Amino acid sequence: MALELQYLHKSFGHIKAVSNLTLTLPTGEVLGLLGRNGAGKTTTIKMILGLLVPDQGEIRWQGNKLDRNRVSIGYLPEERGLYQKSKVSDQLRYFAELEGMDRQSANKAIDHWLEKLQIPEHKDKKASDLSKGNQQKIQLIATLIHDPELLILDEPFSGLDPVNANMLSAIIEEQVKKKKTVILSSHRMEQIETFCENVCLMKDGQAVIQGRLSEIKQNYGYRNLTLFNHKGMEEKLKEWKVSYEKKMNDLLVKVKDDSEAFQLFNRLHQANLPLRYFKMLEPTLNEIFLEKVR
Amino acid sequence: MKKFSTVFKFHLKENLTSKAFKISTAIIFVAILAFLGYSNWANSSDIGNKDKISLINQTGTGIDVKAINKTLEETKLNEAGESEEKNLRKKVEQGDLDGVLLVKEQKGVPALTYIYKNFPNNEAVPVVSQALQQAYISNTIAKNKIGAEIAASLLATVQVKDEVLKDTSNTFGIVYVFVFFMYIFIIAFGQMIATAVAAEKSSRVMEIMIPKVKPIMMMYAKIAAILTGAIVQIAFIVLAGGIAYLAGWFDANQLSIFGAAIDLSNLSPGVIAAFIAYFVLGYLLYAMLYAAVGSMVSRTEDLGSSQFPIIILIMGAFFIGMRSLFDPSTTLVVVSSYIPFFSPIVTFSRIVAGEAGAMEISITIAILLVSLWIINRIAGRIYVHGVMHYGGKVKLKDMIQVAKNR
Numbered sequence: 001m002a003l004e005l006q007y008l009h010k011s012f013g014h015i016k017a018v019s020n021l022t023l024t025l026p027t028g029e030v031l032g033l034l035g036r037n038g039a040g041k042t043t044t045i046k047m048i049l050g051l052l053v054p055d056q057g058e059i060r061w062q063g064n065k066l067d068r069n070r071v072s073i074g075y076l077p078e079e080r081g082l083y084q085k086s087k088v089s090d091q092l093r094y095f096a097e098l099e100g101m102d103r104q105s106a107n108k109a110i111d112h113w114l115e116k117l118q119i120p121e122h123k124d125k126k127a128s129d130l131s132k133g134n135q136q137k138i139q140l141i142a143t144l145i146h147d148p149e150l151l152i153l154d155e156p157f158s159g160l161d162p163v164n165a166n167m168l169s170a171i172i173e174e175q176v177k178k179k180k181t182v183i184l185s186s187h188r189m190e191q192i193e194t195f196c197e198n199v200c201l202m203k204d205g206q207a208v209i210q211g212r213l214s215e216i217k218q219n220y221g222y223r224n225l226t227l228f229n230h231k232g233m234e235e236k237l238k239e240w241k242v243s244y245e246k247k248m249n250d251l252l253v254k255v256k257d258d259s260e261a262f263q264l265f266n267r268l269h270q271a272n273l274p275l276r277y278f279k280m281l282e283p284t285l286n287e288i289f290l291e292k293v294r
Numbered sequence: 295m296k297k298f299s300t301v302f303k304f305h306l307k308e309n310l311t312s313k314a315f316k317i318s319t320a321i322i323f324v325a326i327l328a329f330l331g332y333s334n335w336a337n338s339s340d341i342g343n344k345d346k347i348s349l350i351n352q353t354g355t356g357i358d359v360k361a362i363n364k365t366l367e368e369t370k371l372n373e374a375g376e377s378e379e380k381n382l383r384k385k386v387e388q389g390d391l392d393g394v395l396l397v398k399e400q401k402g403v404p405a406l407t408y409i410y411k412n413f414p415n416n417e418a419v420p421v422v423s424q425a426l427q428q429a430y431i432s433n434t435i436a437k438n439k440i441g442a443e444i445a446a447s448l449l450a451t452v453q454v455k456d457e458v459l460k461d462t463s464n465t466f467g468i469v470y471v472f473v474f475f476m477y478i479f480i481i482a483f484g485q486m487i488a489t490a491v492a493a494e495k496s497s498r499v500m501e502i503m504i505p506k507v508k509p510i511m512m513m514y515a516k517i518a519a520i521l522t523g524a525i526v527q528i529a530f531i532v533l534a535g536g537i538a539y540l541a542g543w544f545d546a547n548q549l550s551i552f553g554a555a556i557d558l559s560n561l562s563p564g565v566i567a568a569f570i571a572y573f574v575l576g577y578l579l580y581a582m583l584y585a586a587v588g589s590m591v592s593r594t595e596d597l598g599s600s601q602f603p604i605i606i607l608i609m610g611a612f613f614i615g616m617r618s619l620f621d622p623s624t625t626l627v628v629v630s631s632y633i634p635f636f637s638p639i640v641t642f643s644r645i646v647a648g649e650a651g652a653m654e655i656s657i658t659i660a661i662l663l664v665s666l667w668i669i670n671r672i673a674g675r676i677y678v679h680g681v682m683h684y685g686g687k688v689k690l691k692d693m694i695q696v697a698k699n700r
Contacts, residue, residue, distance in 0.1 A: 049504075049505045050505065051504055051505060051682060052682075068505065073505060075501075075502065075505050077498065077501035077502060079498040079501055080498060081497040081498025081499040081500070081501065081502070082497065082499055083308065083494070083497070083499055084493075084497055085308065085312060086304075086308050090304070090307065090308075091304075094300065094304045095502065095506065097300045098297055098300055098301070098503075098506040098507055099506060139502075142502060
C-alpha cells in the first residue's frame, strides 16, 4: 500500500472537518476523492501535504510515516495562483529548484512542458500577461515539473474550456500509465470517473462510500433498466406493480439484480409486448453520489 | 539552507527587476544629482548679485566706504548726498535699492538709521556701526587730548569666552539625518514586506509554496531579499552623492540640513557601527511585525488599516527621536531608549549626542535581541497560521488567538 490514512480527525473550533477517515491507495493507482463543497476533501488533502496537522490519526507512505522531505509530491491547489509579476520561466525554475532540481534539468523540463502544452511562446512573459487558461497550464506545469511520485490534483478541471480539459485528461492518463499514485478531488463525478479505480465519497467529513469503483457499482443496490415505451407497456408495468420513471421515450426501471431483470424480460415476452431494446446499466457515479450525499 | 538561498534569490530578482524598483531608484538618483547640482549653481550665481545699500552721512565723523566695501562679501555700499534721501527711500520701497543707511547726529553722538524693505541685510549694518563707533571714539579721544595709554585701556572690551561642556548643537544635523533615514527606511521597506506577503497570499501562490518550503524560512528569505534591495538603493544614493562630490558640487565641511550643520567629524567608526547595529536590529524587529500583519490579511486592500498599529509605533519612535535632538537627557527620551520599539532610533541619537554610555548601549542591545527573539516566535506563529487563513478582515483578537495556538 502506497498511501494510508489511518483514523484521521481534524476539527476547526467546534466544526468537525474530517472525522475518522481511513483510506488506502496502492502505488500506481488513482483515487477519486469526491464530495460536495465543504465535505472535507481539501482538508484531507492539506493534511496529506502537511499543511494541516491532524488532531488524531496518522498518514503513512510505503509503510512509514509520511515525510514531506522524502516523498516528492505534485500538488495542484484548488485556488490557482502564480507570481503575477515574475516571468513564467523564472517562477517555474523557482518551483523546480525548491523541489531539489538543478538549474539545467529545470530548464530542460520547462521547455519540454511548455512545448507539450503548446505554449512555448509564453516562456518569457509575465504571468499577469497570460490568459486564465494559460495560467492554469503554467500551474499544471508547476505541479508536474519535478516528476513527482504522488500527484494531488484538487478540482483540476474547474474553469477549463473543453479543449484544455481534454488536454488535461490526456496528461492525467499519461501520469496514470507512468504508474504514478494520483489523488483527484472533485465534485463533478463525470469528469473523473474514467480515471478512478478507487473512490472515496465524503460527506460532512466522513467517508460514506469507499473502495474499488467497479465493486461499488456492482454491489450497489440496483441496476438501471431502460425500455422503449411501447403502447401498453406502462399499463402492464402498473398491473405488475413495477415502479418506473418516464423519461422521453424511455421507461426506467430499477432492478435489484440480473434475475429480477430476466423475470421482467420473461413477463414482457409472455405479454407479447414488442421490445426495441432492453438495456441494463450499472448506476453511474453521479447517481450514487447524488443519492448518497443528498 | 539551499532552499533559503533559492527563495532569497528569487525574491531579490523579482524585487530588483520590478518596474517600481527601477523607476524609484532612477528618480532618487536623478533627484539627488539635480538637487546638489542646482544648489551649487544657485550658490555660484549668487556671487555677482550683491545687495546694494546707500549711505548718507550727515555728520562730521568720517566713514571710509572703500575700506568697508573690502570687508563686505555680499553687500555693495556706496555713498550718496544728503539731498538724495527722499529719492533713495522711494527706490527702496520700489525694490530698486536694498537699503539706505542714514547717519545723523543726536546730542553730539552719531546715530545710525537703517531703512529697508522686508528683509534686512545682516552684513553691512554691524560693520558700518562698528566703523562709526570707532571713528567717533578716536575723534573724542583726539578732541579731549587723552593719553595713548588711557585711550587704549578705555577701548579695551570685556572678553566673553564660551566654554561648553557638552554641545549638542554640532551633532544635531547628523542625528537628524540618521533618525529621518531610519524612519523613512523602516516605513517604506516594512510596507514593501507586508505588501509582498499579502500579495503572495492573495494571489494564492502561497498554496503552492507552503508544501515546498517552511513558511518561516520563506518569511526570513523575503525579509533578507527586501533588505538587500534596499541596500542596493542606498548604494545608488551614495553613488549620486559621490558623483556630486567629485564634481565639486558641495563641500563636505559645509553640509547642512534645514540650517543645522552636518558635522561629519562626528561620524566616528563607533557611531557608524552603532548605526549599523541599531539599524539592522530595528529593521528586523519591524520587518517581522510587518510580515506578520501581511500574512493575516487576505487582500492587499486590507493592509492599510491593519498596519496602523505598527505605523503608530514607528511614528512614536520618530518623534521621540526628534525630541532627543534638542534634549537627549529628558526622562521621556531616557526611558524610551530602553523600549525595544523606540530604542533603534532613540538610543542611537543619544549615542551620537554622547549621552549614552557603554552600559546603556549593551543593555538596550540586549533588550532588542531578547525582544527580537520573542517577536520572532510570535510573528513566526502568526505568519505560519496567517498564510493559511483566508477570510474577512483581521482583528487584533484573531492575531492574539493565532499567536496563542500551537
